[in-house]
Amino acid sequence: MNIINGGHLAVKYLKEVEKIDTVFGISGGHIESILDGFTEYNIRTIDVRHEQAAVMAAHAWTIYTGQPGVCFLTAGPGFTNGLTGIVNAYLENTPLVVLCGRAPLRDDLKGALQEMNQMDMVKPITKWAATCYDVNRIPEYLSIAFRYAREGRPGPVFLELPPDILNVSVDISQVPMPVSPKQSSAICSAEEKLKQAAEIIDNAKQPLFLGGTGLGLSNCSVPLQQFIEKTGFPFMLMNYGRGALPDNHHLSIWDCGNIGMNVTLQQADVIIAAGLRFNWIMQSGEMIPPGAKVIRIDIDPHEINRNRHANVGLVGDAAAILTQLIPLVSKNNHQEWLQTLKAASRSMLDFELRMKKKAEEPIHPIRLAARIQEFAGEDAFYVAEGGDTVYFGLTGFRSQHKAGVIGTSSGLFGCLGTGIPFAMAAKVANPNKKVILLNGDGSFGFNGMEFDTMVRHNIPVICVINNDCAWGMIKHSQELSLGADRLQCAELGTRHYEKMVEGLGGYGEFVTRDEDIIPALQRAFDSGKPACINVITDPTATSPATPLFYQSLKME
Amino acid sequence: MRFSLLLFILYFLLRKAAKDNKVFRRYIGNIHNLRIMIKTTDGKRGRLYIFDAGTVHSLRGANHAYDAAIIWSDAFTGYKVMLSQSDEEQFKAAAAGKMKIDGMAYFAQWFNEAVKLIF
Numbered sequence: 001m002n003i004i005n006g007g008h009l010a011v012k013y014l015k016e017v018e019k020i021d022t023v024f025g026i027s028g029g030h031i032e033s034i035l036d037g038f039t040e041y042n043i044r045t046i047d048v049r050h051e052q053a054a055v056m057a058a059h060a061w062t063i064y065t066g067q068p069g070v071c072f073l074t075a076g077p078g079f080t081n082g083l084t085g086i087v088n089a090y091l092e093n094t095p096l097v098v099l100c101g102r103a104p105l106r107d108d109l110k111g112a113l114q115e116m117n118q119m120d121m122v123k124p125i126t127k128w129a130a131t132c133y134d135v136n137r138i139p140e141y142l143s144i145a146f147r148y149a150r151e152g153r154p155g156p157v158f159l160e161l162p163p164d165i166l167n168v169s170v171d172i173s174q175v176p177m178p179v180s181p182k183q184s185s186a187i188c189s190a191e192e193k194l195k196q197a198a199e200i201i202d203n204a205k206q207p208l209f210l211g212g213t214g215l216g217l218s219n220c221s222v223p224l225q226q227f228i229e230k231t232g233f234p235f236m237l238m239n240y241g242r243g244a245l246p247d248n249h250h251l252s253i254w255d256c257g258n259i260g261m262n263v264t265l266q267q268a269d270v271i272i273a274a275g276l277r278f279n280w281i282m283q284s285g286e287m288i289p290p291g292a293k294v295i296r297i298d299i300d301p302h303e304i305n306r307n308r309h310a311n312v313g314l315v316g317d318a319a320a321i322l323t324q325l326i327p328l329v330s331k332n333n334h335q336e337w338l339q340t341l342k343a344a345s346r347s348m349l350d351f352e353l354r355m356k357k358k359a360e361e362p363i364h365p366i367r368l369a370a371r372i373q374e375f376a377g378e379d380a381f382y383v384a385e386g387g388d389t390v391y392f393g394l395t396g397f398r399s400q401h402k403a404g405v406i407g408t409s410s411g412l413f414g415c416l417g418t419g420i421p422f423a424m425a426a427k428v429a430n431p432n433k434k435v436i437l438l439n440g441d442g443s444f445g446f447n448g449m450e451f452d453t454m455v456r457h458n459i460p461v462i463c464v465i466n467n468d469c470a471w472g473m474i475k476h477s478q479e480l481s482l483g484a485d486r487l488q489c490a491e492l493g494t495r496h497y498e499k500m501v502e503g504l505g506g507y508g509e510f511v512t513r514d515e516d517i518i519p520a521l522q523r524a525f526d527s528g529k530p531a532c533i534n535v536i537t538d539p540t541a542t543s544p545a546t547p548l549f550y551q552s553l554k555m556e
Numbered sequence: 557m558r559f560s561l562l563l564f565i566l567y568f569l570l571r572k573a574a575k576d577n578k579v580f581r582r583y584i585g586n587i588h589n590l591r592i593m594i595k596t597t598d599g600k601r602g603r604l605y606i607f608d609a610g611t612v613h614s615l616r617g618a619n620h621a622y623d624a625a626i627i628w629s630d631a632f633t634g635y636k637v638m639l640s641q642s643d644e645e646q647f648k649a650a651a652a653g654k655m656k657i658d659g660m661a662y663f664a665q666w667f668n669e670a671v672k673l674i675f
Contacts, residue, residue, distance in 0.1 A: 259661045267647050340651045347650035348661045483588040483609075544662035551666075554585050 002173060006135040006166040007033025008040055009175060010099065013139040015041040017178060018146055020070050022046065022061065022428060024054040024421075028074020030101030030114070033166045035072075046428065046457055049449040051078050053421045055085025056408075056447075059094050059156075060418075060425035063240050063403050064381075066219060068095040068149045069425075075101040076114025079122075084415065087125045089156040091412040092240070093213060095149035096156040097142075098126075105133070105164045118160060127155030135165040136175050143178035152187075153300045154217055187299060187316040188324055197295045197312040198328035201231055204270035204293075206337050208253075209233040210261075211318075214275015214299060215241035216403060220319030225249075227322045232334040233272065234341065236261050239411065241275060243402040248378065251338065253345070257352065257395040259544060260345030267341070268292050275299070275318045278307040279412055280552055297321045352395070359514035362538040365389065365466050369396025369438060371517040372464055376434045378404075381426045385409045385419025386440020387473025389466045391543035393438040401433075409443065410545075417446025423461040424454055434462070434525065441467040441534075444497055454530035455505040462524050462531045463501075468539040469494050476542040477550045494536070501532035511535045559631035560616075562638060563594055563603035566671070567614035570605060573674040574612045580673045586610055592667045593618065593625035594634070597656075601631050605667070624663035629654040641675060643668075 004012065011034060014020040022044045027035055038045050048054045051073050058069030073082045079100050089096045103115035123129050128148035132141040138161070145157045201207070209228060215237060221244050228235055228245065234253050237244055247254045253261065265271065265287050274297040278285035285308030288294060296303065296310040297318055304313030314321045346353065355366040369392050376382070378400045384393020390407040397405045408418035423437035444465055454461055475490035482488070498508030507527040509520040517535065524531035573580040587607050595602025595618035602618025628634030633654045637645045646668070649655040657664045 262665070263647065263650070266643050343653065344647050344651035347653060347656045348664075350656045351658050351661070480587050480590065481585075542660060544660060547660070547662050547666065556582060556585070 002171065003169045004172045004175075005033050005169045006138055006161070007031070007035070008037040009135065009138050009170070009172070010034055010142060010161065010166070011037030011041045011043060013142045013177065014070060015043055017139070017143070018068075020067070023070045023072060024048060024057040024061070024425075025072035026051055026054060026074065026078060028078050028101055030075040030103070030163055031072055031099070031161070031166065034099065034101075034161070046424070046453065048421075048453045050447065051081035052083075052085045052417065053424075053447050053450050053453070055082045055096070055098065056088065056415075056418050056421035057425045058098075059085060059089045059092070059096050060408075060422040061429060062094050062096055063216070063406065063422075064426050064429035068097050068146060070097045070099065073098060073100045075103055075118075076116055079116075079118050083121065083125070084417075086122065086156050086158070088411070088413045088415040088418065090125045090127070093154050093217070094156065094240075095154035095217075097145050097149055098156060098158045100158060100160050101166075102131070102160050102162050105162045122158045125156075126158045129158040129160075131160040131162065132165060133162075135168050135170050138165065139175060139177050186320040188320045189314040189316050193312055193314055194321075194324050194328055197314060198325060200270055200293050200295060200311060201233075201272070201325075202330045202332065204233075204334075206268050206341075207231070207233045207270040207272070207334060208264055208268040209235035209272045209274070210276050211235065211237040211241040211244060211274045212276030213240040214297070215244045215318050216275070218275065218299075218318040220244060220322055221402065223319050223322040223326065226326050227329070230326060230331050231329050232332045234264070234334065234338045238276065240403055240406065242406065243399060243404040246378075246400045247398040247405065248400065253338075253341065254398065256342060256345035257349055258391070259348050259352075260341070262287060263345055263348050264341045265289070270295070272297065274322075277303055281410070282307075356396075361513060362536060363512075363514055363517070365392040365468075365537050365541050366396060367514065368464070368466060368517065368535055368537055369393055371514070372436055372438065372521065373397055375518050375521045376436050380404070380434040380436060381430055382406070383408055383419050383423045383426060383435070383437045385422070385437065386416065386443045386466065387471070387549075388476070388541070388543035388546060389438055389440035389443070389472070391545045392466065397438075416440075416443040419443060420447040420450045420461075420463065423463065424450060424459050427459045427461045428457075437461055437463040439463050439465050440472065441465050441469065441492060441495070441497065442471040448497065448500065449504075451501045451504045451506050451530055451532065460528055460530050462521065462533065464521070465497055465532065465534045467494075467497075467534055467536050468541065469536070470539060472539070472542070473546050473549060476546045480547065480550050496534065498532045498534040501530070505529070507531035509533050559596070559628075559635040560601050560603070562635055563601075564616075566638075567603060567605060567612070569674045570612040570670070571614075574610060577674060580670065581610060583670055583673055584610065584612070590663060591620070591622040592663060593620065593622035594628075594638075595625060596628050596631050596634060622659060624657060624659040624661065624667070626664050626667070627656045627658055641672065
């Protein structure tokens with residue numbers, strides 16, 4: 001008889017069926033047998049300093065590897081600490097598997113350590129959540145969890161595993177192990193709808209293709225390239241869709257930035273939105289001109305007409321839909337329109353283009369991003385996180401890689417603290433590439449202790465702090481709404497975050513002059529350690545995201 | 557001359573709208589000290605519009621600090637395009653290099669949307 005305990009059985013499934021090799025979490029007594037399972041089955045554990053970082057890093061792992069990230073949380077506070085990360089993944093439709101301990105079922109209602117109702121808290125923020133009550137069914141429950149996470153519109157799932165099943169043994173030969181759970185079906189659209197879409201596409205004069213996270217998660221780079229190059233549509237890929245085609249593709253309009261996209265949208269006659277929600281960042285669809293024809297591609301039928309009527313809605317997986325569309329559309333060229341929109345955008349971006357080249361003190365964040373890009377180039381992964389800092393990073397960085405530039409706090413949840421966990425996962429997933437994080441000084445505070453994690457696990461990320469000594473977006477928004485003389489909870493002051501990182505065993509430098517940025521980055525890279533370059537930047541610099549934020553909360 | 561006159565009339569209309577146009581008042585809200593400049597590239601003509609706590613003020617001339625500026629290559633183009641009140645004409649002017657935005661482009665767009673509300 002081959003005996004195995006529940007914790008080991010769970011990990012055996014992860015390793016042998018799902019081929020999981022890396023997980024994120026924090027240890028805890030309630031999940032000890034799972035921890036020992038990681039040793040037994042040789043799964044790499046990245047143990048962090050706060051559970052929210054574990055969930056965020058697992059979320060990021062999904063984005064960088066295409067495989068659902070897995071994290072483990074212990075009961076009670078471990079669970080509640082992870083909630084922020086779970087909500088973030090839920091709102092970003094990211095497949096993620098959260099394994100969580102709980103107080104023993106045996107001791108329910110007795111006042112057990114960390115006894116609480118976790119399930120009712122987590123159900124509204126997950127795609128699927130369950131407690132497993134039978135050790136023999138652990139693999140089956142895990143299989144269901146992974147299926148729910150991946151299939152249809154993806155999302156985080158939560159599996160609660162009590163000690164009552166983790167810490168008991170079974171005969172492995174009596175436990176059915178699911179097979180081939182990765183086999184999934186692609187949802188496609190009806191021929192008639194596809195033909196309607198193709199007709200609109202062929203008659204477009206000033207088109208624009210917008211792609212979002214749905215593109216990134218559908219793994220559709222090949223059909224996307226064929227579709228874009230056949231139709232000649234200028235395109236912009238956002239969120240986790242960015243990099244499905246490289247930023248430097250000749251039809252990409254990333255060099256026009258978000259402002260260029262806004263200006264272009266106003267003049268477009270046909271807009272394809274693929275895997276992209278018309279949420280507040282898209283001004284709930286209001287930025288789409290009323291006369292434009294809109295084709296929406298989404299795996300979720302509820303998104304098709306959300307916030308903007310679609311002339312044609314194509315429900316399904318983006319890769320499958322694009323593959324269906326390619327033979328139906330004509331070869332076309334919109335070069336003249338592309339040149340016009342780029343020229344118009346350049347006029348709108350005159351200020352930003354000048355700032356990129358202007359060496360001055362204090363350093364403008366646009367210039368800081370440009371100098372970082374000069375150092376790391378396009379063969380690197382960039383993460384931007386903060387308020388205004390996200391805008392400066394997203395518009396300033398270019399990468400040739402899928403998900404090569406991600407603004408981790410620019411999603412629906414606007415979740416600060418995500419930058420360091422994302423950068424950490426990016427580096428673990430791509431150990432031979434430079435990973436650069438541009439982090440706001442405010443948001444650095446949420447997960448700055450993860451430098452300890454990166455030191456312990458030798459994850460040499462370079463974090464550049466865009467330090468305006470304030471909660472910049474809040475401060476500038478308050479200046480608009482309350483007045484500069486009534487700022488509240490907006491200032492942070494000059495702090496030597498780089499010394500904190502040095503104290504944890506990393507590399508740190510403090511920079512105030514333009515000419516010191518690149519040498520400091522080079523020394524940080526040469527150190528081979530996780531590094532923090534704390535750059536003091538212009539405290540008056542504001543991004544367009546700030547007034548957008550201000551406007552979105554104005555009620556009268 | 558016509559351009560400068562247009563800028564002055566625009567100020568008059570904005571100020572009036574701030575007093576008696578509810579939709580416009582709601583749009584500009586309680587925004588504090590937002591300065592929008594409209595000027596020609598040579599700096600010979602221009603006007604600054606200041607939105608502050610629901611009011612609109614203005615200063616003549618192109619030499620004032622601003623948050624965003626709409627800069628026209630020449631007064632004639634500025635006059636013609638602004639009078640057209642057409643986003644498409646603005647886009648074409650920008651594409652032809654006859655109109656540029658300096659400073660925060662979003663505020664210039666915000667200003668253009670505000671102007672639409674007074675007609």
